[in-house]
Amino acid sequence: MVGGPDGGPEEHHMIELRGVSKVYPGGVTALDGVDLTIDRGEIHGIVGRSGAGKSTLIRCLTGLDPATSGKITIDGTDLSSARGAALRKARRKIGMVFQHVNLLDSRTAEQNIAHPLEVAGVTGAERRRRVAELLDLVGLTERRGSYPSQLSGGQKQRVGIARALAAEPAVLLCDEPTSALDAATTRQILSLIRSLRDRLGITVVIITHEMSVVREVCDSVSLLADGRIARSGPLLEVIGDTASPLSKELIPLPPVHLGEDGAIIEALLATEGGPDLAGLFRILGEAGATAEITAGTVETIHGRQVGRIHFAPSSPQEAERMLAALRSAGVHAELTSAQARGEGDEQ
Numbered sequence: 001m002v003g004g005p006d007g008g009p010e011e012h013h014m015i016e017l018r019g020v021s022k023v024y025p026g027g028v029t030a031l032d033g034v035d036l037t038i039d040r041g042e043i044h045g046i047v048g049r050s051g052a053g054k055s056t057l058i059r060c061l062t063g064l065d066p067a068t069s070g071k072i073t074i075d076g077t078d079l080s081s082a083r084g085a086a087l088r089k090a091r092r093k094i095g096m097v098f099q100h101v102n103l104l105d106s107r108t109a110e111q112n113i114a115h116p117l118e119v120a121g122v123t124g125a126e127r128r129r130r131v132a133e134l135l136d137l138v139g140l141t142e143r144r145g146s147y148p149s150q151l152s153g154g155q156k157q158r159v160g161i162a163r164a165l166a167a168e169p170a171v172l173l174c175d176e177p178t179s180a181l182d183a184a185t186t187r188q189i190l191s192l193i194r195s196l197r198d199r200l201g202i203t204v205v206i207i208t209h210e211m212s213v214v215r216e217v218c219d220s221v222s223l224l225a226d227g228r229i230a231r232s233g234p235l236l237e238v239i240g241d242t243a244s245p246l247s248k249e250l251i252p253l254p255p256v257h258l259g260e261d262g263a264i265i266e267a268l269l270a271t272e273g274g275p276d277l278a279g280l281f282r283i284l285g286e287a288g289a290t291a292e293i294t295a296g297t298v299e300t301i302h303g304r305q306v307g308r309i310h311f312a313p314s315s316p317q318e319a320e321r322m323l324a325a326l327r328s329a330g331v332h333a334e335l336t337s338a339q340a341r342g343e344g345d346e347q
């Protein structure tokens with residue numbers, strides 16, 4: 001959100017990391033020169049294998065476990081140089097949500113949400129008003145008197161989110177917020193996170209190993225590998241980058257088992273201004289192609305159809321016709337073979 005050609009005000013990014021490294025005592029380099037920019041109101045996903053440094057990145061962002069080198073700014077405050085009151089102020093801008101919510105078992109949902117406010121010295125009517133507002137925000141007003149043992153996993157996570165929002169943070173950091181939840185509850189929590197962003201304008205960072213979480217809620221995504229950002233960008237741009245392994249992970253295909261090592265045309269529906277699924281079939285129909293679909297994944301992301309489809313052309317001539325037609329319509333299409341892709345050998 002740097003002042004653009006529209007003449008808008010010069011504004012700093014909400015989160016900015018420059019050359020951030022973290023070496024743990026003992027010599028493990030968990031982060032190795034991370035550069036990352038996240039704008040105000042953005043929902044940013046961070047994915048990567050186990051041990052890639054995701055949780056370390058989140059801990060550095062909270063300012064509790066400082067980076068070894070590099071610069072982290074949150075809403076314009078430099079976490080690495082801030083001390084005392086300035087650091088506390090910067091930390092208050094950050095709320096945390098974890099995979100397993102650590103609620104106080106002897107306190108009701110309402111009392112758990114009130115806890116950070118008590119600690120911050122908010123009292124009386126003001127505290128009651130804030131707690132009621134937070135309960136409403138996460139849809140738990142009816143269950144405010146329930147103890148954690150009486151709440152479902154999704155409801156507990158809602159309490160955790162409300163508690164994280166109590167100090168009115170500008171940034172919500174979520175480390176695997178839905179990994180302990182079933183698919184339906186995951187969708188509810190993700191839609192809550194999205195609506196909180198829409199209503200409160202908060203910036204959200206979600207660490208996840210679930211690509212479905214990224215597809216469903218993120219505006220942008222970064223792939224962390226060995227402590228480095230391997231790829232980062234707006235979701236549709238990353239999906240559209242066919243050279244990126246992250247694109248295949250975000251729009252995966254079910255494993256295909258072909259009887260023979262036939263040729264396969266892979267088409268990616270992701271390009272700006274490219275056709276939707278119906279358009280794709282129209283183009284193939286006009287080219288006289290009758291190829292069978294052997295696998296396909298189609299999702300609607302940010303209101304656009306995005307997908308990956310495999311066709312088995314019946315002859316090399318048909319394959320040529322299909323490739324030419326798809327490419328001239330701006331669809332990324334490539335010819336590959338089941339053999340070359342090693343399909344059927346996986347797992």
Ligand SMILES: Nc1ncnc2c1ncn2[C@@H]1O[C@H](COP(=O)(O)OP(=O)(O)OP(=O)(O)O)[C@@H](O)[C@H]1O
Nearest residue numbers: 024025026028030049050051052053054055056057
């Ligand atoms: N407190 C610590 N002391 C020493 N090494 C650590 C510490 N915490 C993490 N590490 C190491 O740093 C690297 C990154 O760990 P991190 O927890 O950030 O990974 P992650 O991406 O969150 O993995 P996962 O998906 O399994 O949660 C790993 O090699 C890990 O062993």
Ligand SMILES: [Mg+2]
Nearest residue numbers: 054055056175
């Ligand atoms: Mg982790």
